[in-house]
Each structure stands twice: as C-alpha cells, then as structure tokens.
Amino acid sequence: MQAPSVGGVRLPKGNGETIRLARGASLTDFADKINANPASLVQVLFHLGEMVTATQSVTDEVLELLGSEMNYQVQVVSPEEEDRELLDSFKISYGEDAGDETDLQARPPVVTVMGHVDHGKTRLLDTIRKTTVHEGEAGGITQHIGAYQVASELEGVERLITFIDTPGHEAFTAMRARGAQATDIAVIVVAADDGVMPQTVEAINHAQAANVPIVVAVNKIDKEGANPQKIRQQLTEYGLVAEEYGGDTMFVDISAKQGVNIDGLLEAILLTADAALDLRANPDMEAQGVAIEAHLDRGRGPVATVLVQRGTLRVGDSIVAGDAYGRVRRMVDEFNEDITEATPSRPVQVIGFTSVPGAGDTFLVVEEDRTARQIAERRSARTRAAQNAQKRKRISLEDLDAALKETSQLNLIIKGDNSGTVEALEDALTKIDVGDEVELRVIHRGVGGITEGDINLAIADNIIVIGFNVRAEGKATELANREGIDVRYYSVIYQAIDEIEAALKGMLKPIYEEVELGRAEVREVFRSSKVGTIAGCMVMSGEIRRNTKARLIRDSVVVQEGLPISSLRRFKDDATEVREGFECGLTLGSYNDLRVGDLIETYEMREKPRG
Structure with missing residues (x-):
C-alpha cells in the first residue's frame, strides 16, 4: 500500500506497527526496517523542516517524528534493553545467579561510605584499614573510587566486609550515585559538631533511591560542641529514625581520629546486613560484577578495580567490561599482592584489558576472547552512534539563519588519571549554567597523559586541554608551547569547575x-x-x-x-x-x-x- 506523498515523495505506509530502533540510529537503519529507500526518508524529513543525511545518527525525537508521519510506532530501545538483547544473542545471561538455591553461598556485604566533605569519611576508612590514603589526597578530598576488604568479628565468627570509598565533594554526584548502585549497605558519616549538610542529604537520597539500608556513623564525638542527639533529631526529617527512638536505623557514635567505637560500627554493618538482606551468590559460575574505577598505568597498561558480584574471577579468564575487553593476565588485592581468584564481594585490580573501561561499567566473563571482542565492538559502535545523535544540534529551515551566525563556544579536551574522575569532571562541567549565549562542548575525553594527538586535535579545533592528575608527555608539551595551546592542570575537581565557569562567563557578551x-x-x-x-x-x-x-x-x-x-x-x-x-x-x-x-x-x- 502506498502512502500519500509528502512533498512529492511516496513511501510505504505503515499500519501502526511498532518499529524498534536503537538510540542514535540513522535513516538508513529505519529504511532497512521498512524496506524503503533511505534517500526518500531524507526528502520527507527535509519537507518536515529537518536536514539530515542518510547515515547520520539522529535523535529519538526525529525518529518518532518520521514514524508518526508514516504511521509507524517508533520504539527507541534503551541502552540497557539493547545490551540485554546483545548478550542474549551470545546466549549470556547477566545479573542473575546461575543454578538453584543450593548453589548459593553467603557473601560479605559491600558498603559505601558517603557524606559531606570534611566530615571524616576518608579518615574513617583509614582507621578501619590502617592506611593513610587521606594524606596523599589533593586538598584532603578523595579523588578516586577505591575498594578494600576488612575482617571483623561478630559473635565469635570472623566476617569480611567490603568497603567502597567514593569521592567526597559535591561535584562528584555522578560518581557517588554510581557507588551506591554497587552497594548493599550505605554508611552515612555525619560530624557530631557540624550537623546535617547539603551533601549529607544528597548522599541519603542516593542511598534511598538505590533502596539500600543505611547505617549512620556520627563522627567527631571527641570534639568540643559535639551533639550526637541533635544529629539523630535532624535525620528523622529524612526518614532515618534511630533504634532508640523506635525506628530501624542503627546510629553509631564514633571518633575516626581517636579510633573510638570502630568495632561497634563494623558490628552494626554486619547486624544490618543479617537483618535486612539475604547476601548470597553462586561462586561456581562465570564471574560477573562492576568496574568501580579504572586508569591507565604507565607500566601495566589499563588497570581496572572491579567488584565481583557473583561467580569467581580467575587469572586467564576472557573478560568484557562496557566497550573494553581483554584477558585477565594478573589480579592484585588492596595490598598489591597477587591473587589467582576472586570470589563474590571481593574487590580486585585486574590487569589485561586492551582499553580503559568506564567507571560503573558492568563486567562479565565469557568463554573465549573472540566473543569478548565482538561484544565490546558492538557496544562501542552503539555508544558512538548515541553520542553522535546527542551532539547533533537540530537545525530546522526556520532557524538555519540563526544557526549560521557565530555562537560563543568553549571546546574542551579532558584527560585524567582514571575514568571515574574524567566522567565526574565532564558531568560537573556540562552542568555549569551560563545561559544560552555560550556553549561548552567536550570534544574528547580519555584516560592517561596528554599526547601529541590531543594537542593536534586542539590545534585543529581551537580547544583548551584539561589535565586532571596527568601531565603532557614530552613532545606534546613542546607542540603545545609552539602552537600556543592552553593546557591547564588540576588536582582538585572544584578548582577546574571554578576556572571553566569563569572562562565561560568571560565569553559572554557584556x-x-x-x-x-x-x-x-x-x-x-x-x-x-x-x-x-x-x-x-x-x-x-x-x-x-x-x-x-x-x-x-x-x-x-x-x-x-x-x-x-x-x-x-x-x-x-x-x-x-x-x-x-x-x-x-x-x-x-x-x-x-x-x-x-x-x-x-x-x-x-x-x-x-x-x-
């Protein structure tokens, strides 16, 4: 059946049937589904006021507009759904334990420590694991996500607890939310002398949104002016009612600095886990889990800290995480000691990826390297198409004239020491609001030092390069100096945000x-x-x-x-x-x-x- 012509173009007319398309699909993909000529779809969109090429990734709105014009229901498949279909095509199930009830064994709880900046999260983790991470942190703020396992005792039985250390400044909301997704229990740290602050509320919201039980650690009880009871009263407004007030949230008064009542906090975590959660997993299946953070190491190549959620990860396994893949050549624990296998809830550093996975990417073990590579390549192509659709500014014939006029635009390249930080920085920068006059675009982001390739890209597009905890490599520095490229180095995220915001405001017309x-x-x-x-x-x-x-x-x-x-x-x-x-x-x-x-x-x- 032929459709009425749109601007003289005749097309197959749908009967309201549903067409499933991936996010960032092109008109060619659409044409393949309905057995039409892509060029005719280009013409239809042109008459509808949209200028698009046949192979260009287009937004969900454009796909839906075209579908409604031709009487098709366009269903844009979500990335999660598309990923599930991709794994189904390889006969891989993700997110569930294989086998039956008898195969499940108890696993340690995974705990995320969250709260306001300077309320003592890093100090608490240091005291728990007897290390001094906070002294090496720029500005006293945790810049990476790390994971550590510690032993505690409950009723005479030694139990393990896994801690995820998430960054503490408000700019890292994106990363902190991700930390909560891999979490069984959230510990909210509140300073007894300071009270509930905006980031405390933010952390509570993340934990509650992830449906995670909360334990409140009331820190700094040794300080003058400390008032633990006031904290309990303040937190009732956010649905956290202490057990002594008839609620079900455990509050523990501690001093991370003095090491007071740390055992009480660990006990509260284990009691909460036993009471509220059924923490079991099958260790006898192919490993699955989440990449907590990843970075590029000069000597070891891409290194990812992964949390095994089910199954057992072994050296020699073929692994895929997001659009990165590889073979596990080596695994090290938090003490930098080699291990050969990691059971559920165990955090380990994995060496052997061919590229750096993204923070929060799910990982899974597959039977052979070829499967891992195919999954990674398909995901990479899908991500690229979705990004291209997002970047494309919709230009209609009516506002073509305005679009051709010069707009102020700040272009950035972001390079950092690990993918979680790069993502958090990009997320914070793109949220800077200076109105519609100035646009900020991240042209390229990546993990590792600033290379000649980055500088060449900056020369071509008049871009500012940001290095977060990384530096330009030898020749890249010379090239940047010679070509006058602005390379800025930061070690604390909010300094970068402040400077970029100032630059954007400087680009505004007075x-x-x-x-x-x-x-x-x-x-x-x-x-x-x-x-x-x-x-x-x-x-x-x-x-x-x-x-x-x-x-x-x-x-x-x-x-x-x-x-x-x-x-x-x-x-x-x-x-x-x-x-x-x-x-x-x-x-x-x-x-x-x-x-x-x-x-x-x-x-x-x-x-x-x-x-």
Missing part, C-alpha cells in the same frame, strides 16, 4: 545598563553665533559631566535621545563636571531647540556584572 548621572533644569536660553544655543541650567540632582550622553525631556516626554554634553561652563570657566545645587551653562552639540523648563538628564552605559 550586558550594559544605563546609569543616570544627573538632572539639570533649563532656566534660561542664550543664542550665540559661535557656539549655537546655550542652556543656562541649575543642577537639580547628581552631577552634569562634559562628554557624557544626555536626553532632553519636555513636559515629561523625551524629546531627543543621545545628545552629547559638548561644552560645560561655570560662569566663564570651562568645567568637567558641575554638582547638584550649582548653576552652569552647557550646549548639546548642534541641537538648538531648547526651551526654559526643559529637563536635561545625563547618563552613561555601564557593564553590568553577571550574577
């Missing part, structure tokens, strides 16, 4: 506002053959300055705008300004229509600071 300087009333009018009409005035308010702009007001109506105060005198002397209460004589350029009783208002345009 806003000018009118500031009234003074008003004068014309008391007499003199005619002079040399200088024209002179107004004898009394300054009523402010001051009248020479060479400023003036407007002439008669009977409350503006008669003339933008007149110059070309000469200004007090008696016979030239003056630069005459203040309120004094008389003066002035001329308004060559303008002569002045009358007694007119008001002369002077003003200047000043640049208005942006909020």
Whole structure:
C-alpha cells in the first residue's frame, strides 16, 4: 500500500506497527526496517523542516517524528534493553545467579561510605584499614573510587566486609550515585559538631533511591560542641529514625581520629546486613560484577578495580567490561599482592584489558576472547552512534539563519588519571549554567597523559586541554608551547569547575545598563553665533559631566535621545563636571531647540556584572 506523498515523495505506509530502533540510529537503519529507500526518508524529513543525511545518527525525537508521519510506532530501545538483547544473542545471561538455591553461598556485604566533605569519611576508612590514603589526597578530598576488604568479628565468627570509598565533594554526584548502585549497605558519616549538610542529604537520597539500608556513623564525638542527639533529631526529617527512638536505623557514635567505637560500627554493618538482606551468590559460575574505577598505568597498561558480584574471577579468564575487553593476565588485592581468584564481594585490580573501561561499567566473563571482542565492538559502535545523535544540534529551515551566525563556544579536551574522575569532571562541567549565549562542548575525553594527538586535535579545533592528575608527555608539551595551546592542570575537581565557569562567563557578551548621572533644569536660553544655543541650567540632582550622553525631556516626554554634553561652563570657566545645587551653562552639540523648563538628564552605559 502506498502512502500519500509528502512533498512529492511516496513511501510505504505503515499500519501502526511498532518499529524498534536503537538510540542514535540513522535513516538508513529505519529504511532497512521498512524496506524503503533511505534517500526518500531524507526528502520527507527535509519537507518536515529537518536536514539530515542518510547515515547520520539522529535523535529519538526525529525518529518518532518520521514514524508518526508514516504511521509507524517508533520504539527507541534503551541502552540497557539493547545490551540485554546483545548478550542474549551470545546466549549470556547477566545479573542473575546461575543454578538453584543450593548453589548459593553467603557473601560479605559491600558498603559505601558517603557524606559531606570534611566530615571524616576518608579518615574513617583509614582507621578501619590502617592506611593513610587521606594524606596523599589533593586538598584532603578523595579523588578516586577505591575498594578494600576488612575482617571483623561478630559473635565469635570472623566476617569480611567490603568497603567502597567514593569521592567526597559535591561535584562528584555522578560518581557517588554510581557507588551506591554497587552497594548493599550505605554508611552515612555525619560530624557530631557540624550537623546535617547539603551533601549529607544528597548522599541519603542516593542511598534511598538505590533502596539500600543505611547505617549512620556520627563522627567527631571527641570534639568540643559535639551533639550526637541533635544529629539523630535532624535525620528523622529524612526518614532515618534511630533504634532508640523506635525506628530501624542503627546510629553509631564514633571518633575516626581517636579510633573510638570502630568495632561497634563494623558490628552494626554486619547486624544490618543479617537483618535486612539475604547476601548470597553462586561462586561456581562465570564471574560477573562492576568496574568501580579504572586508569591507565604507565607500566601495566589499563588497570581496572572491579567488584565481583557473583561467580569467581580467575587469572586467564576472557573478560568484557562496557566497550573494553581483554584477558585477565594478573589480579592484585588492596595490598598489591597477587591473587589467582576472586570470589563474590571481593574487590580486585585486574590487569589485561586492551582499553580503559568506564567507571560503573558492568563486567562479565565469557568463554573465549573472540566473543569478548565482538561484544565490546558492538557496544562501542552503539555508544558512538548515541553520542553522535546527542551532539547533533537540530537545525530546522526556520532557524538555519540563526544557526549560521557565530555562537560563543568553549571546546574542551579532558584527560585524567582514571575514568571515574574524567566522567565526574565532564558531568560537573556540562552542568555549569551560563545561559544560552555560550556553549561548552567536550570534544574528547580519555584516560592517561596528554599526547601529541590531543594537542593536534586542539590545534585543529581551537580547544583548551584539561589535565586532571596527568601531565603532557614530552613532545606534546613542546607542540603545545609552539602552537600556543592552553593546557591547564588540576588536582582538585572544584578548582577546574571554578576556572571553566569563569572562562565561560568571560565569553559572554557584556550586558550594559544605563546609569543616570544627573538632572539639570533649563532656566534660561542664550543664542550665540559661535557656539549655537546655550542652556543656562541649575543642577537639580547628581552631577552634569562634559562628554557624557544626555536626553532632553519636555513636559515629561523625551524629546531627543543621545545628545552629547559638548561644552560645560561655570560662569566663564570651562568645567568637567558641575554638582547638584550649582548653576552652569552647557550646549548639546548642534541641537538648538531648547526651551526654559526643559529637563536635561545625563547618563552613561555601564557593564553590568553577571550574577
């Protein structure tokens, strides 16, 4: 059945059937599904006011617009759904334990420590694992996600607990949310002398959204002004009611600095796990889990910290995480000691990936390297198509003219020491709001040092390069200096955010506002053959300055705008300004229509600071 023509183009007409398309699909993909010519779809969209090429990734809205025009229901498949279909095609099930109930064994709880900056999260983890991570952190703020396993004792039985250390500054919301996704229990750290802060609330929201039980660690009880009871009262507003108040949230008073009651906190975590959760997994299947963070190591190549959620990960396994794949060549634990296998809830560093996985990517073990590579390549192509669709600015015929005019745009390349931080930084930067006049675009992001390739890309596109905890490699520095490329180095994320925000605001066109300087009333009018009409005035308010702009007001109506105060005198002397209460004589350029009783208002345009 032929459809009515759209702009002279005739197409197969649908009967309302559903067409499933991946996010970022092109018109060619659409045409394949309905057995049509892609060129005709390009023409249809052109007549609908959209200019798109046949192979270009397009947005969900464009696909739906085209579908409704041709009587098809377009269903854009979510990335998660598409990934599930991809794994199904390889006969791989993800996210569930193989076998039956008898195959499941108890596993340690995975705990994320969250809370406000400076409330003692890193100090608490240090005290728990007897290390000193916080001393090496820039600005005292945790910059990476790390994971560690510690032993505790409950009722005479030794039990393990896995801790995920998430970054503590508010700019890392994206990463902290991801930390909560891999978590069984959230420990919210609140300083007893400081109280509930915005990031504390943010952390609680993340934990509650992930449906994770919460244990509250009331820290710094040794400090003057500490009031643990006040913290309990404040947190009731957020649905966290202490057990002693009849609720079900365990509150533990601790001092991370003095090491007070740390065992009590570990016990509370285990008790909460036993009471609220059924923590079991099958260790006898192919390993699956999540990449917590990943970075590029100069000596070892891509290194990913992964948390095994089910199954057992072994050296020699073929592994795929997001669009990275490889073979597990080596595994090390938190003490940098080699291990050969990792059971459920065990965090390990995996060496052997061919590229750096993204923080939060799920990983799974597959039977052979070829399968791992195919899954990774398909995911990579899908991600690229979705990104291209997102980057494409929709230009309709109506606003083509506006689009062709120059817009202020700040282009960035972000390189960092691990993928979680790069992602958090990009997320924070793209949320900077300076209105519609200026656009920020991240042209490229990656893990590792700044290379010549990055600098060459920056030269081609006039881009600023940001290095977070990484530096430019030898020749890249020379090239950047020679070509005048702006390379900025940071070790604390919010410094980068502040500077980029300042740069964006600097690119905004200045806003000018009118500031009234003074008003004068014309008391007499003199005619002079040399200088024209002179107004004898009394300054009523402010001051009248020479060479400023003036407007002439008669009977409350503006008669003339933008007149110059070309000469200004007090008696016979030239003056630069005459203040309120004094008389003066002035001329308004060559303008002569002045009358007694007119008001002369002077003003200047000043640049208005942006909020």
